[in-house]
Amino acid sequence: MKPLLCVLVIGAVAVAGAANEQTRFSSRAVVVRVDVLATIKGRPVAGLTAHDFELLDDGVPQTIDSVDAQELPVNAVLALDTSASTAGGQLRDLIAAGGALIDDLRPNELASITTFSDVVVPRVALTKNHDAVRAVFRDVQPGGDTSAIDGTYVAMMSAQSAEGRPLVVVFTDGLDTASWMTPEELIDATRRASAVIYTVATGDARRWKLLNDLADATGGRAISLASSKDLRAEFQRILTEFRSRYLLAFSPKGVTESGYHRLTVRATRNGITIKARPGYTAGR
Amino acid sequence: MILRTLVLSVFFAATAGFGAAQQPRPATRSARLERWVELVNAHQPGQRDAAVVELAGMAPRDRGPLTEIAAEFAGLIRKGMTGLERLRESNPDVERARVLAISELKRTSVNAWLHRAAVLHGDAAILARELTDAANAAAPDRLRSSSTQLIHANDGDVKSTSELNWNLNFARRILDQVEPSPRDDEFVGTWYHATAAFLLSKSWLGELQPHLVRAMNVRPDDPRIVFDMGVLHEAMAMSRVQAVMQTMLDANGFVVVSTAKTFEKAALGHYRRALQLAPGLVEARVRLGRLLVQAGQRDDAVAELTRAINETKDPYLLYHAHLFAARAEEGRGHDADAVAHCREAARLFPGAQSAQVALSLAELRAGNVPAAIAPVDAIRAMRTDGSRDDPWWSYHAGAGRDADALLDALWKAVK
Numbered sequence: 001m002k003p004l005l006c007v008l009v010i011g012a013v014a015v016a017g018a019a020n021e022q023t024r025f026s027s028r029a030v031v032v033r034v035d036v037l038a039t040i041k042g043r044p045v046a047g048l049t050a051h052d053f054e055l056l057d058d059g060v061p062q063t064i065d066s067v068d069a070q071e072l073p074v075n076a077v078l079a080l081d082t083s084a085s086t087a088g089g090q091l092r093d094l095i096a097a098g099g100a101l102i103d104d105l106r107p108n109e110l111a112s113i114t115t116f117s118d119v120v121v122p123r124v125a126l127t128k129n130h131d132a133v134r135a136v137f138r139d140v141q142p143g144g145d146t147s148a149i150d151g152t153y154v155a156m157m158s159a160q161s162a163e164g165r166p167l168v169v170v171f172t173d174g175l176d177t178a179s180w181m182t183p184e185e186l187i188d189a190t191r192r193a194s195a196v197i198y199t200v201a202t203g204d205a206r207r208w209k210l211l212n213d214l215a216d217a218t219g220g221r222a223i224s225l226a227s228s229k230d231l232r233a234e235f236q237r238i239l240t241e242f243r244s245r246y247l248l249a250f251s252p253k254g255v256t257e258s259g260y261h262r263l264t265v266r267a268t269r270n271g272i273t274i275k276a277r278p279g280y281t282a283g284r
Numbered sequence: 285m286i287l288r289t290l291v292l293s294v295f296f297a298a299t300a301g302f303g304a305a306q307q308p309r310p311a312t313r314s315a316r317l318e319r320w321v322e323l324v325n326a327h328q329p330g331q332r333d334a335a336v337v338e339l340a341g342m343a344p345r346d347r348g349p350l351t352e353i354a355a356e357f358a359g360l361i362r363k364g365m366t367g368l369e370r371l372r373e374s375n376p377d378v379e380r381a382r383v384l385a386i387s388e389l390k391r392t393s394v395n396a397w398l399h400r401a402a403v404l405h406g407d408a409a410i411l412a413r414e415l416t417d418a419a420n421a422a423a424p425d426r427l428r429s430s431s432t433q434l435i436h437a438n439d440g441d442v443k444s445t446s447e448l449n450w451n452l453n454f455a456r457r458i459l460d461q462v463e464p465s466p467r468d469d470e471f472v473g474t475w476y477h478a479t480a481a482f483l484l485s486k487s488w489l490g491e492l493q494p495h496l497v498r499a500m501n502v503r504p505d506d507p508r509i510v511f512d513m514g515v516l517h518e519a520m521a522m523s524r525v526q527a528v529m530q531t532m533l534d535a536n537g538f539v540v541v542s543t544a545k546t547f548e549k550a551a552l553g554h555y556r557r558a559l560q561l562a563p564g565l566v567e568a569r570v571r572l573g574r575l576l577v578q579a580g581q582r583d584d585a586v587a588e589l590t591r592a593i594n595e596t597k598d599p600y601l602l603y604h605a606h607l608f609a610a611r612a613e614e615g616r617g618h619d620a621d622a623v624a625h626c627r628e629a630a631r632l633f634p635g636a637q638s639a640q641v642a643l644s645l646a647e648l649r650a651g652n653v654p655a656a657i658a659p660v661d662a663i664r665a666m667r668t669d670g671s672r673d674d675p676w677w678s679y680h681a682g683a684g685r686d687a688d689a690l691l692d693a694l695w696k697a698v699k
Contacts, residue, residue, distance in 0.1 A: 084438055119672060120637055122664045145524060150641050157644060157660045160653060175527035180607070180638035180676055185645060192648050204531050258651075283651050 031065070032057075034248045035165065035196045035219055036265055037241065037275040044244035045272055052272075053248060056264040060254045068247040073109040075126055075164040076101060076239065077195070079155035080140075081172040081205075083117040087142035090202065090228040094171060095137045097231035101169070102130050104239050112158050113137075116151025117144030118178035122158050148172045148205075149179035149186050152214065156195045166195035167242045169235060170214070173203035173228075183210045187217050191260060191281040196220045196245075198238045202228050219277040258283025314380040317353045321384060324397075327404040330695035332411040335404055339451060340412035344423040347450050353381075354401070354454070358461040360385040361394050395462045396699040399471050403698050405455035406475065409491075410482050410691070417446050434490040437528040449491060452479070456498050466502040471697060473499075477508040477683065478694040484515060484684030489525065492516050507562035508683075514554030515682030518571060521547035522680055548575055566596040567682075574608045577615070585612040600685070603632045603675045607642050619650035630659075637663055638676040 034055070038045045050064040078098050086094065102111050110126040111133045123136045152170050159166035181189075187210075190197065197218040199211035206224040215222040221241075223234055248265070255261060265276040311319075327335035342350070360368065360381055368386050373379040388397055409416070436444045459472050466472040476499040483492040496516055499509045519525060521544040555572040558565055569592040576585035589609040593602060610625035626643035633639060640659035648656035666672055678685055 118677060119668065120641075120663060121668050122660055123668075125661075125664065146527075147637075150637070153641060153645070154660055154663060157648075157657055160657055175523070175530060177524035177527045178677065179523070180641050181645065189645060189648055193653075204527075207530075 031249050031251055032280065033194060034250075034263060034265060034276050036246045036248055037219065037244070038246060038267060039273050039275070040271050044241065046244070048246060048267075048272075050248075052268055053246075053274075054264075054266045054268055055248060055250060057250075057252050058255045058261050059264070062250045062252060064248050064250050066247075066249045068249070069245075070243055072247060073164045074105065074239070074242060075110045075112070075159050075166045076105060077112045077114065077126070077155045077159040077166065077168045079114045079116065079152050079168060079170040081117075081146060081148060081151070081174070082115045082140050082142050083146040083174065084143050085146070085174050085203065090173060091140070091142050093228035093231045095140065097171075097235040099134055099137060100232045101235040101239055102133050104236055105130060110164060112155070114151055114155040114158060115140055116147050116154075117142070118147050119144060120147055120151045120154050122154050126158065145178035146172065146174050146176055147179040148174075148176045149181045149183060149210070151179075152197070153181055153186055153189055156190065156193055156197065159195045160193055165242075165245075165247060166193075167239070168195045168197045168218075168220075169200065169238055170197060170211070171200045171202075171231070172205045172208075172211070173201070174205050175208055176210075183213070186210070187213055188281070190214060190217045191277075191279060196242065196277075198242075199223065200225060200231065200234055200238075202226070202231075217277060219275055221275075252282075313349075313353060313377045316349060317357060317377075317381055317384065320350060320354060321357075321388065324401045324404050327400070327407065329400075329403050329407065329698040330411075330691065331407075336408045336412050337415060339405060340408040340415035341419050342416075343419055344450075347454075351454065351457075354458065357381055357385065358398065358401075358458060361389065361397055362461055362463060364394060365389050392699065395469060395471070398458055398462050399475075400698055402455040402458040402475060403695070405451040405458065406479055409449040409451040409455070410479070413449060416449055416451065420447050434488075437531075448494065452491060452495060455479075456495070460502065467505075473503050473506040473508060474690075474694055474697065476503065477506075477512060478687070478690035480509075480512040481683040481687040481690045484512070484519075484681045485687040486684075487519075487680070489516060489519060505561060507558045507565055507568075510554050510561060511558040511565060511568050512683060514551045514558060514568065514571065515680075517547045517551035517554060518575065519680045519682070521545070521551065524680065548578055551575055552579070564595070566592050566598070566601055569595070570601050570605045570608065573605065573612070577608055577612045580615070582612040582615045585609075586616070599632045600675050603629050603636070603639070604679060606632070607639065607676070610642055610646055614646060614649055619646065622646040623650060630662075633673060633675060635666055635672050636674040636676070637666065637672060638674050 036053070038048055048067065050067045053064055053067070055062045055064055078101065080094055080098060082091065098113065105111055108128065110128055111130055112122070112126045113124050113133055113136050114120065114122045124133050127133065148170070152168070155170065156168050159168055195218060197214045197220040199215050199220070199222045201208065201211050201223070202225050205211060212222040214220070225231065225234060252261070260279055260281045262279045263277060265274050267274050323335040323338060327333060356378070363371065365386065368382055368389070371382055373382055434446045434448065436446065459466055459475060462469045462472060476495070480492060480495060480499070483495060493516065496509065496513050500513055503509050526544050552572065552575045555568045555575070558568040559572065569588050573585045573589035573592060576588060586609060589605045589612065592605045593609070596602060606625040606629040610622040610629070613622040613625060623643065623646045626639060626646045630636065630639040630643055640662050644656045644659035683690065
């Protein structure tokens with residue numbers, strides 16, 4: 001059975017079904033997917049199976065129904081800061097980095113780009129037409145304030161509409177100056193959506209705690225760069241690392257249906273470090 | 285995209301050049317006074333005319349003497365015709381000033397003259413600021429007297445520094461002389477409010493702070509001033525200002541005196557006071573509602589925002605009231621109400637990005653993911669040429685949105 005987009009399904013069930021918020025998950029096929037990075041001394045570990053992982057939902061051990069590695073296509077969504085502060089060489093480096101990531105996608109993988117200044121522009125919806133995505137870069141002009149929070153949210157939601165593994169790569173060089181959403185609202189939203197977020201920061205953004213929080217909340221990684229010249233290599237590394245991850249699927253049992261669920265994912269073998277989102281929100 | 289700059293005050297303790305005594309120009313004291321009175325009478329309010337250009341471009345070395353002369357002249361004017369006619373001065377400069385004051389009072393009243401003088405200097409600050417900045421830059425360090433530096437920032441990046449505009453302070457001091465007191469003169473309140481609106485429209489918050497501090501001192505019960513003070517504090521708490529403060533803190537190790545929460549608390553107090561003075565000030569109620577949500581007082585927020593929604597037909601205010609109410613209702617777990625408020629905001633301004641973002645989030649939190657994705661598609665369909673009309677982007681400006689109309693009304697009121 002093809003795994004379903006987990007939090008979406010759970011959300012729908014909770015809204016449709018339960019009047020009692022403490023109702024436990026039924027035996028229907030509700031599936032939660034957890035994107036996991038397994039490393040030994042920083043290097044991804046290949047060849048793991050369900051037996052190599054232990055997963056707890058709110059402290060209750062769960063049966064891992066399937067482990068996918070690389071079979072599912074990547075939905076790569078770029079959320080790129082094009083505010084006034086990125087003008088010049090940095091924007092050129094950013095465009096080159098975005099293009100390099102698109103070039104490394106497989107033909108069956110989807111890509112999307114959202115740019116943000118104060119204006120958030122989800123320029124291209126998820127598409128296999130990589131040329132159309134590359135064409136977006138020709139129209140990008142720097143200017144305006146920075147709606148990084150709104151831009152990240154819109155990018156993340158752009159990744160929700162299709163099958164595949166959503167990867168959101170966010171680049172910014174400064175703090176947010178114009179968004180409607182608050183940092184807390186964005187973090188809450190990430191618990192309700194199914195995307196792994198990698199954040200890449202230059203300039204003042206390197207000190208912005210929210211970027212670390214986003215990565216931690218989604219099982220991604222926060223990357224700080226001294227120079228935009230390193231963007232291209234870093235974007236490509238992100239994609240390579242993302243492909244090395246595992247997708248664990250389970251049907252929650254013995255836990256409440258709605259609300260925030262604390263997830264614990266461990267390796268059963270010593271020496272393996274696991275990185276995964278710390279939880280998800282089902283229903284309300 | 286229009287480049288917007290944000291001006292903040294940063295106080296450098298004893299690092300800017302404190303001026304040595306300024307050397308007067310060769311012109312006599314009487315000649316300076318007569319020239320100044322000429323400029324006051326010649327100026328057309330609201331016009332960047334020769335009078336404005338001359339005062340805006342005045343070198344720092346000449347400002348001190350002018351300030352002294354003007355203070356003396358204003359004191360004379362205040363004596364009124366009877367007092368002036370009885371006065372006899374042995375000092376020829378003061379006698380000349382007395383005669384000039386009598387001449388002016390034959391044409392106009394004390395307060396009308398002072399209003400006109402203040403508007404001239406205010407206009408020099410509003411219409412020709414760059415000339416003053418250039419004059420400051422050209423002056424030798426020892427003649428600079430201001431210890432306050434303004435930070436100009438764009439998109440969170442510090443771009444340049446400048447000094448507080450002397451013409452604005454000059455204008456405030458002129459208005460201090462109105463009779464019986466500035467507190468009793470409606471024009472003074474109108475001038476302060478219109479000028480504050482201009483400063484807000486430009487995000488010149490560093491200039492606005494001393495302006496409103498003085499305004500609150502002279503007109504503490506003017507709801508317009510109290511409201512503007514609330515807007516200033518609320519703006520200081522917002523991310524666009526906090527980002528600059530954080531940048532300065534990280535780069536230069538400045539101590540930040542007030543946090544966002546401190547500013548918000550102060551703003552909340554000012555809005556409450558403004559509503560005590562003028563319960564019909566709907567925008568103060570909308571802003572109060574927002575700050576109550578920020579403070580976690582969601583029930584109170586909903587009460588204020590509901591009242592505001594019922595009391596206004598202004599789409600700008602309704603847009604914000606609905607968005608803030610949505611946030612409050614989300615916090616109370618009332619998802620359907622939150623979604624309804626967001627839909628109404630989006631209906632009022634279909635091209636507003638923030639309403640769509642808020643709607644998407646409300647639907648996501650309600651567990652309706654397909655409905656949460658639809659607003660993203662709506663944003664994708666919006667124009668990307670900088671013409672999007674999102675009221676949230678000008679929320680920080682408060683009365684600044686009406687700066688042009690307020691200044692026009694001010695200028696028309698000058699006799």
